[in-house]
Amino acid sequence: MSTPEEAVRGTGGIKIYVLIRTDVTWEACVPRNSVRSPTPDKRASQGRYSVRSFGKCSWGPRIVANSKTCYLFSMTPQSDIHTSADVKRLVDCFYEKVNHDPLLAPIFNDFAQVDWPEHLPTMYKFWESLLLGSGTYQGAPFPKHMGLPVSQEHFERWLTLFVATVRENFSGPKALEAIGRAASIADTFARRLNVLTDTAAFGRIAFS
Numbered sequence: 735m736s737t738p739e740e741a742v743r744g745t746g747g748i749k750i751y752v753l754i755r756t757d758v759t760w761e762a763c764v765p766r767n768s769v770r771s772p773t774p775d776k777r778a779s780q781g782r783y784s785v786r787s788f789g790k791c792s793w794g795p796r797i798v799a800n801s802k803t804c805y806l807f808s809m810t811p812q813s814d815i816h817t818s819a820d821v822k823r824l825v826d827c828f829y830e831k832v833n834h835d836p837l838l839a840p841i842f843n844d845f846a847q848v849d850w851p852e853h854l855p856t857m858y859k860f861w862e863s864l865l866l867g868s869g870t871y872q873g874a875p876f877p878k879h880m881g882l883p884v885s886q887e888h889f890e891r892w893l894t895l896f897v898a899t900v901r902e903n904f905s906g907p908k909a910l911e912a913i914g915r916a917a918s919i920a921d922t923f924a925r926r927l928n929v930l931t932d933t934a935a936f937g938r939i940a941f942s
Contacts, residue, residue, distance in 0.1 A: 750763050814906025815865055818858070824912065825857045828899040837891050841882060864915050865908055879923055886931050889920040913940050
């Protein structure tokens with residue numbers, strides 16, 4: 735991420751902390767007193783922090799502050815995966831990427847015709863059980879993948895999107911565990927479907 739220009743603007747007596755990315759076309763606006771560590775003079779380009787919306791995984795909600803429409807963001811240090819809410823955010827953000835991916839979206843939506851309101855809660859339980867030990871998932875995920883028109887390329891893309899989602903939102907031992915488990919799942923499913931052609935590919939994606 736390039737270094738943002740930073741400014742404080744007074745709007746009707748309300749201090750607005752504004753981050754402006756010069757290489758993309760959006761502005762992120764938050765009340766200055768809601769900007770936590772790092773302080774406003776820190777730079778997002780240091781790599782230890784991410785510009786993240788409150789409770790959203792994409793551009794976040796629009797707000798109107800004294801006739802100024804902007805996107806609401808906060809600069810916060812990345813935390814690890816600790817709670818069910820964290821798992822939900824991981825799953826929601828990941829499948830948002832899947833649904834916009836030209837390779838994977840047709841498999842999920844056209845061929846498998848996934849019922850997302852039913853599928854997403856199942857995935858919450860699946861990853862909560864793996865990462866938090868909740869034991870709430872009851873099922874066998876592999877049989878549902880039998881008969882899908884997929885190749886190793888599909889599993890590589892699935893893992894690439896998952897790794898990107900984890901790294902964009904979390905940092906820590908559980909985040910690394912999530913990546914490792916996803917790599918293992920991709921490898922296992924590709925082997926069982928007899929589409930594995932590059933045995934080292936998933937390791938490169940997960941740990942490069």
